[in-house]
Amino acid sequence: MSDLKLPSYLEQSDEVKDRFRRMKKRPVTLQVKNLQKEFDSSHGKVTALNNINFETYKREFVCVIGPSGCGKSTLIRILAGLETPTSGEVLLDGKKVNGPGPDRGMVFQGYTLFPWLSVKKNVMFGLEMAGNAKSVSDEQALQWIDLVGLSKFANAYPHQLSGGMKQRVAIARALANQPRILLMDEPFGALDAQTRSRMQSYLHEIWKNIDVTILFITHDLDEAVYLADRVLVLKAHPGEVQELIEVPVPHPRSPDQLLSPEFLATKKRLEELIHPPEEESEIDEESLNMVRMVSVENEVDSVF
């Protein structure tokens, strides 16, 4: 990659520039103000998140990325209302968020489907909690299941589904409540590469067809650049916003773009932010002092 002459990730084509200009005119969905989160640990106070500020626009797709320990999971849990910030606030459509609620759907990395409910009943859960009549929730649930392409499995139980299918049900279940924002915490982290890329395309399709803002946590740089309008890069110890990158890759996205100059440039920038070159020297692979452990009579003399 180093030989390749890449454009700057800040360079945007007119089309992309125009899109961002229009996007920023949309109303703000989520607003995070001076968010601070401290944990008590045996070593004293640990600051997980320090002064986080950002906002997302309506129907925007934001990815959050950062090294391990940057507090990205803590951030999304605070947004979901599962944890309370030490200070600062989260506003959704201008209203302060307080505790978990159906206006913020969440998809977890572990499949959190209810094992005792069928796919349909899982999707109906939120609808029934919202007080819909059974017949109404039933009908709506089937629509959402159809949207994620699992109509054939409506009566199956979660353990009968593959990982990718489970996450599709989880997405349908979260969307059925018609949340203002869909929070996704490394939802495809446990899937194999092929399923993962298929799920990414699915998610984009869903996002295009539904009025929802998506905040997506990942540690996969390709995934972040491929999915996001903007990528929020955090740094660790303490977790702080490092940069909010506007992805210059035009929409609609397709796997062919993975090798386009804009894509590679953005990815390179993310790599620089997340794995700064000077830190790599801790483990110098060249100098690993390896002793040959293969017997002299081994049939395979050299692996090359």
Add this chain to the structure above:
Amino acid sequence: MFSGLFSVRKKLDTRQRIFISIISFLLPVIVWSLVSYVPFIWHPKVEITQPGDVSYFSEGMLIDREVFDREVEALNGESEKIPQGVPANPVYLPAPHEVAIALYTAFTTEPKRRSEKWLHESLWDSVQVIFWGFIISSIFGVPLGILAGTYDVFSKLFEPFIEFFRYLPAPAFGALAVAVLGIHDAPKIAIIFIGTFFQQVLVVSNTTRKLDPSLLEAAMTLGAKRLSLLFRVVIPGIITHLYKDLRILLGWAWTYLIVAELIGTSSGITWFITQQARYKNFDNVFAAIIIIGIIGLSTDLLLAALGKRLFAWERTSVKA
């Protein structure tokens, strides 16, 4: 058939499993048969077949082998009528076939006195005592356990005292139970209750705590609050484990049965066992013990089968 029998944490195939399960029952029976039927294994007694000149011997009498040998030696050469005998086991260890016969005859033998009960009536009494003790315990124990496992406040409110109380042996409350509840079934049910309840609360609360917290979090992000969290997530989430717990606890309740039935007026299967032991009908005693085992095991198998019907999502393990 015998390959892979000792693979760590790997399931045997169906034939192997059935085979090994049968062996599990056969092994003790084989040991029992060896001790009973092979004359040179154990057999510390001698059953007199021919009293000879020993004045206090009589036919059919069981006597220690040493005493027998001593008497024979004392007579040696002086008398012609030397006593004869065959090796035998003490009266308290009947042979398998005797117990097998008793398993049938115990039910067909009329009680010695009119006021006494048939074996099946005694058994039915015992089953009722167990049933009520366990049901009453569960009515209180299960909800308290779930509350303690779900809300920290209830955990701190109930559990310290229960932790203390569960070390108190249930039979210790026997006299008290009789004083308060009379001499019939009530104090027996109370002992089963005391023996089961405190363990039950702790076991259930522990099971409740093992529920994956992310299921609760998912439910909260879907809009579930307080009571709906408890009834729509916590309870269905633990129900299969709860059911298994209750099956194990029911087994514990049975172990308190004998003590419970000795309290006040002796009744039920315990009355039958003590009565038969008094008559030295140890074949009947063993038969009664085996019947308890059979009832226990078959109830458990029945409940296991019922559980499979009740909890559909556990059953359908085949991919759709």
